[in-house]
Amino acid sequence: MTSIDVQDLTKEYGARRAVDHLTFRVLPGRVTGFLGPNGAGKSTTMRLVLGLDHPTSGSATVGGRAYATLTEPLRHVGALLDAQAAHGSRTGRDHVRVLAASHRIPDRRVDEVLEETGLGPVARHRVRTYSLGMRQRLGIAAALLGDPAVVMLDEPSNGLDPEGIVWIRSLLRRLADEGRTVLVSSHLMNETAVFADHLVVLGRGRLLADTPMREFIDARVRPAVRIRTSDATALKNALARHGHDAEEHPDGHWTVPGARVDDIGRLASAAGVPILELTADQGTLEQAYLDLTAAETEFTAQPQEA
Amino acid sequence: MRFAPVLHAEWLKVRTVRSLPGALFALFAVTTAFSAVAGVDGASDPESDPLFTALSGAAVGQIAAVSFGAMAVSAEYHNGALRLSLGAVPRRGRWFAAKITAIAVPTLLVGLPAALAALLAARAGLGDTASGLSTAEQVRGVLGCGVYLTLMALLAAGLATLLRSGVATLSVLIPFILVVSFVIGDAAGTAADFLPDRAGQVVLRQTSEGTLGPWTGLAVTALWAAAALLAGAWSLRRRDA
Numbered sequence: 001m002t003s004i005d006v007q008d009l010t011k012e013y014g015a016r017r018a019v020d021h022l023t024f025r026v027l028p029g030r031v032t033g034f035l036g037p038n039g040a041g042k043s044t045t046m047r048l049v050l051g052l053d054h055p056t057s058g059s060a061t062v063g064g065r066a067y068a069t070l071t072e073p074l075r076h077v078g079a080l081l082d083a084q085a086a087h088g089s090r091t092g093r094d095h096v097r098v099l100a101a102s103h104r105i106p107d108r109r110v111d112e113v114l115e116e117t118g119l120g121p122v123a124r125h126r127v128r129t130y131s132l133g134m135r136q137r138l139g140i141a142a143a144l145l146g147d148p149a150v151v152m153l154d155e156p157s158n159g160l161d162p163e164g165i166v167w168i169r170s171l172l173r174r175l176a177d178e179g180r181t182v183l184v185s186s187h188l189m190n191e192t193a194v195f196a197d198h199l200v201v202l203g204r205g206r207l208l209a210d211t212p213m214r215e216f217i218d219a220r221v222r223p224a225v226r227i228r229t230s231d232a233t234a235l236k237n238a239l240a241r242h243g244h245d246a247e248e249h250p251d252g253h254w255t256v257p258g259a260r261v262d263d264i265g266r267l268a269s270a271a272g273v274p275i276l277e278l279t280a281d282q283g284t285l286e287q288a289y290l291d292l293t294a295a296e297t298e299f300t301a302q303p304q305e306a
Numbered sequence: 307m308r309f310a311p312v313l314h315a316e317w318l319k320v321r322t323v324r325s326l327p328g329a330l331f332a333l334f335a336v337t338t339a340f341s342a343v344a345g346v347d348g349a350s351d352p353e354s355d356p357l358f359t360a361l362s363g364a365a366v367g368q369i370a371a372v373s374f375g376a377m378a379v380s381a382e383y384h385n386g387a388l389r390l391s392l393g394a395v396p397r398r399g400r401w402f403a404a405k406i407t408a409i410a411v412p413t414l415l416v417g418l419p420a421a422l423a424a425l426l427a428a429r430a431g432l433g434d435t436a437s438g439l440s441t442a443e444q445v446r447g448v449l450g451c452g453v454y455l456t457l458m459a460l461l462a463a464g465l466a467t468l469l470r471s472g473v474a475t476l477s478v479l480i481p482f483i484l485v486v487s488f489v490i491g492d493a494a495g496t497a498a499d500f501l502p503d504r505a506g507q508v509v510l511r512q513t514s515e516g517t518l519g520p521w522t523g524l525a526v527t528a529l530w531a532a533a534a535l536l537a538g539a540w541s542l543r544r545r546d547a
Contacts, residue, residue, distance in 0.1 A: 051396050052389050053546035068396040071307050079393055084385040087323055094322040102307075102315035102394045142390070 002063040002076070002149040002181055003027050004049055009058035011044055011205075018044040020205035021058070026183045028149070031176045033196030033213065034185035035289065041205040042185040043081065043154055050079055050152075062150055072103045078143030079152040083135035083159070088128030092119055092138050095127060099142055109145065117141040118167070132159030140171070150181040157191050169195045193285035201292065208292055213285065220291040221283020225256040225264045228277035238271035239264075255281060309404065312395050316408035320378055329374035330412055333455065334420040337367030341424030345431025356436040357447045357512040360428035361421060364451050364510060368458045368503070371413055372479050375459035378409050379538075380472025392547045402539050406463060413459040414452055421451035443512055450509030450524055457524070457531045461502055464534025468541050499523075502530035 004026040011019040019041045026032045034042050047053040049060040051068035059066070062077050070076050086095045096110045114123045117137040122130065130138065136159055143151055157165050172195045176182050183200075186192045192199075199216050201209040209216055229235040232248070239246045239256060244264070246254045256264055261280045268275050320326045341363030348359035382388040382405075395401040425448055429436050466475040483503050498504060499516040506527030509520035518526060 047389070047546070050389070050393050052392055070396070073396055074394055081389055081393075082386040085387045085390045087381055087384070087387060089323045089325065090319075091322070094318070098315050098318045098322070099390070099394050101318050102312050104311045 004150060004152070004181060004183060005059075005061045005064070006045065006049070007059045007061075009045065009048060009060055010056045011041075011048055011053060012056045018205050019048065019055075022202070022205065022207050023058075024200050024207055024210045026181055026200070027198075028181040029176055029179050030197040031172045031182045031184060031195050032198045032200055033192040034183055034200050034202070035189075035192060036185075036187070036202035036208075037293070038187060039204075040202040042202055044205075045202070046079065046081060046152055046154055046183075046185065050077070050081075072146070074099065074103050074105075074146035074148065076146070076148055077150045077152065078146060078148035079154075080136070080139035080143045080156055081154050083132065083139045086127045086135060086138055089126060091124050091126055092130065092134075092141075093123040095138060096142050096145060099145055103146060105145060113141040113144045116144065133161050133164050136160055137164070140168070148180070150183075151175055152183045154185050155187070156184060157186065157188065165191070189284070189286040189289055201289070203293060217283045217285055217288040220288035222258055223260075223283060224281040225259045225261050226253055226277070226279045226281040227256065227264060227268070227275065228253045229268075230274045230276060234271065234273045235268065238267055238273050241271075242267050253277065307395065307397055307400065309400060312400060312404040313407055315394070316401075316404045317412075319381070320408050320412060323381065326374060326378055329370050329377060330416045333367050333370035333374065333413070334416050334423070336370055337363035337417075337420040337451075337455075338423040338427050339363065340366045342427035342431060345428030347431075348428070349432050349435050351435075355512050356432055356439055357443055358507075358510050360425045360432065360436065360439075361447055361451050361510040363424045363428075364421065364455060365507070367417075367420060367424075368455055368483060369480060371417065371455040371459040372462040372483070373476065374413060375409050375462035376466040376472045376475040376479070379405065379463045379466035380470075380475065383466075383470045383472075388547050398543050399539065402467070402542055406460065406535060409459055409463050410456050414456040417455035418448065418452035420455070421448040424451070439512060446520060447510055450506075450520055453524055454506040454509060454527060457506060457527045458503070460531040461527075461534045464531060464536070464538040467538025468534065470541075500526055502527045505530075 006022055006024050009019055009022040010017065022045060036042050044053065048055050049062065049067060051066060067073060067077065093110060093114060096114065097107060100110050114120055117140050119134065119137050119141060122134065127135065127138065136156055140156060143153065156168055160168060172182055172184060184195065196213050199209060199211060199213050235254065236246060244256050244259055246256050248254050261278060265278055341360055344359050344362045348354055382391055392398060392401060425444060462475055462479055465478065466472055469475055496517050499518055505518055505523040508514045508516065508518050508523030514520060
């Protein structure tokens with residue numbers, strides 16, 4: 001079991017506390033979305049896990065060991081922190097070869113990960129000719145190089161084209177299905193909602209939530225039923241008889257808060273109300289997230305994380 | 307983690323960015339060319355030290371050596387490249403040792419032939435003026451010149467690690483080499499003899515007049531380089547990447 005364990009982790013930069021007594025665990029076999037506004041401490045936490053920054057207090061371990069004590073760490077943990085880290089004058093292939101050389105990983109594997117990330121045709125071009133999306137792919141190629149059990153990606157969908165975004169979703173899913181531990185930070189709710197199974201939410205360096213995504217949403221956003229009919233009066237009466245409060249919307253559809261599709265479908269059918277559309281209106285991650293952060297108004301307009 | 311693969315990675319880094327082999331090529335070309343010109347000039351001046359004239363290209367070539375050392379390190383302080391490097395090699399001391407080796411060995415391997423080529427090129431111009439040079443003096447001059455250029459590259463590498471910037475390093479070292487040392491140097495106090503470049507350049511002279519001999523002078527430069535590297539290593543270990 002290779003999990004990421006963060007224990008009471010605190011990091012201060014001068015007077016600013018970037019990470020504040022953070023404790024959570026990232027487990028294998030699922031994609032964990034790491035959410036929070038810019039400056040919430042996501043990148044700092046990742047740097048602390050990688051032993052790049054020294055914690056003020058607390059600890060972060062991977063598979064029970066501090067990252068800095070791993071021999072050949074790329075074979076355990078693959079990370080993408082900053083797509084710009086590759087030197088512009090080096091070719092994409094040489095960039096990955098440098099990392100491979102330190103771990104005695106053969107060039108064959110380098111070409112393999114470059115193919116896998118779709119960089120095969122441009123592998124021998126200089127990185128400065130790459131678009132941001134291609135640099136992201138290069139960073140992901142480097143992260144996958146050592147076939148690691150833990151994959152940690154900081155904003156990997158940044159700058160990716162639509163095709164790239166679809167690709168990364170399927171990649172994350174595959175990595176999790178292979179039993180790897182996958183932690184992916186993002187500030188894009190809709191994107192995270194598509195790929196994450198589990199969420200760790202930060203705000204101002206503190207842990208706000210650590211729950212399965214479905215639970216996170218359901219706990220915060222009341223589900224509703226969306227319904228459209230050609231006979232509004234009949235629908236309203238039928239719903240009222242069963243004690244449901246329906247809301248009418250300007251475009252002609254109704255929502256019934258706190259109801260289930262099965263119940264509404266049956267009662268409409270029994271009352272002979274013609275139904276044009278009937279769907280469950282599940283809350284979105286965005287709604288749930290905004291509900292959570294609304295409580296902490298201090299989040300709004302935080303300066304960008306360095 | 308073994309040292310050899312880490313060194314291999316650092317060597318690949320030097321090889322795969324065009325400007326770094328370029329700086330080493332410049333080191334060779336500039337040292338040889340300036341010595342050749344000095345040889346032709348020096349032939350008419352029998353008063354000057356013929357060995358120093360023959361190796362005077364090193365005074366210009368050292369700028370290439372310093373640039374090489376500074377650039378090889380400063381690339382790590384760009385856009386979080388260091389995080390990637392230390393992510394792969396979290397043992398910072400070992401990583402830094404590999405980095406230093408990947409700077410020192412190529413500089414020495416280019417610096418020695420550069421010094422030899424400079425000597426030969428200058429002697430072609432010096433003619434009889436250089437006839438008083440013994441073989442031992444010439445061997446000492448060439449070896450010392452190669453070592454001196456390497457030490458200057460290491461001094462720059464250490465400083466670049468401490469300052470975390472190539473630009474800052476070069477704007478300290480190059481004016482220092484070109485200006486300060488000349489100005490203070492003419493005042494020829496004993497303290498000035500201990501400046502890293504002046505101390506090390508004693509080895510390039512046929513006869514040394516100051517307090518330092520050829521090898522003790524080089525040792526003083528080595529101490530400067532070692533101090534810069536230690537300060538760099540200390541900063542690398544202590545600071546967040």
